[in-house]
Amino acid sequence: MDIERQFEAAFSSITLDNGQPLVSVEPEIVHGCVVNNDFAKITLILPEDSPLRGSLPAQIEAEIKKVEQIERVAIEVLAAPPENNQSSQSQPAQPAQAAPQQPQRTAYLQNYEAVIAVASGKGGVGKSTVSVNLALALTQKGYKVSLFDADIYGPSLPIMTGRRGEKPSVSENRLIPLESFGMHTLSIGNLVEENDAVIWRGPMVHQALEQLLRDTNWPGGDFMIIDLPPGTGDAQLSLSQLCEFTGAIIVSTPQDVALIDAVKAAQMFSKVEIDILGIVENMSFFTCPKCGEETPIFSRHGAEEACKKLEAPFLGAIPIELQVRVGGDEGKPLMASNLDSPATTAFKNIADNLVKVLEGE
Ligand SMILES: Nc1ncnc2c1ncn2[C@@H]1O[C@H](COP(=O)(O)OP(=O)(O)OP(=O)(O)O)[C@@H](O)[C@H]1O
Ligand SMILES: [Mg+2]
Incomplete structure (x- = not known):
């Protein structure tokens, strides 16, 4: 049939x-x-x-x-049909086209110059760390940046930015994003009790994300960085329908297991016609603080290889550094700490490379 x-x-x-x-x-x-x-x-x-x-x-x-x-x-x-009728794509009598249709984009967040998803195939590779520190590196370059934690299953932005348990204020039924380190931020973790979100099913995820985009006074600016949950599930697909992404950054560690999933994630974005702006290799190497020797704990250069395969830009490699982890856990991200280290240099370079990619250089 x-x-x-x-x-x-x-x-x-x-x-x-x-x-x-x-x-x-x-x-x-x-x-x-x-x-x-x-x-x-x-x-x-x-x-x-x-x-x-x-x-x-x-x-x-x-x-x-x-x-x-x-x-x-x-x-x-x-509650009522949308006024501009954007989503009346087809009626139940003739519901779906045999050929897959392009998603209809409601396109929230149009007041941002660039809307960028930070994604990975595998969990725990550093998406949230990269989202926060890259957003800060861009802020420090003078851009107006917002950061949205769309990890509905395991939001980590409130902890990473020191805003755990804080609720955003509401004005005329609209949420006002929090202000952290010169950026506007919001996470589902600021709205629901910790652990509640993990049991959400597809439609609830979609509704929650749509609400966070539609009913929030996002101020607009140069960059909206969106930290995604790992994998290629409901949140990714919902967001691809809800906003017009400029593109996605894929974060991976250099191991094969992570890279295989990174390629899958990249392919998922291509399917929904979202450009891959580049790959970031996180936890690339560890520099011994005593002797300076570099150890490639998770192997190295794997992401550069994956970039060749995907014909995507390589945005940069971030070393494993104690202060990256401590900053995340203590709510003061590395890039807000005024430290000068290989990882801060790496985040600055990644921000520069991203801007170059967007400018088409
Ligand atoms: N370069 C790094 N150096 C040291 N620790 C790091 C680095 N990158 C990430 N970490 C630590 O690794 C852990 C996982 O990172 P993070 O939460 O950013 O990953 P994630 O991909 O967002 O995870 P999830 O899939 O659960 O959302 C955190 O404790 C973080 O502080
Ligand atoms: Mg995360």
């Missing part, structure tokens, strides 16, 4: 608790449906007080996941 029919069948099989078929409800609940490879985004229109908001999204998600090629589903629930 072709994908259009599978979508039709999936929507037609859904009945509400009162036995009414979903597709016969007036006004229409399913407002739009976008398919991009194995990802489907469904937009529902349900009034704020509708009891269907509780169970219907999960019911639809379960049915749509039965469609052969669909592995990931994001459900957006709006």
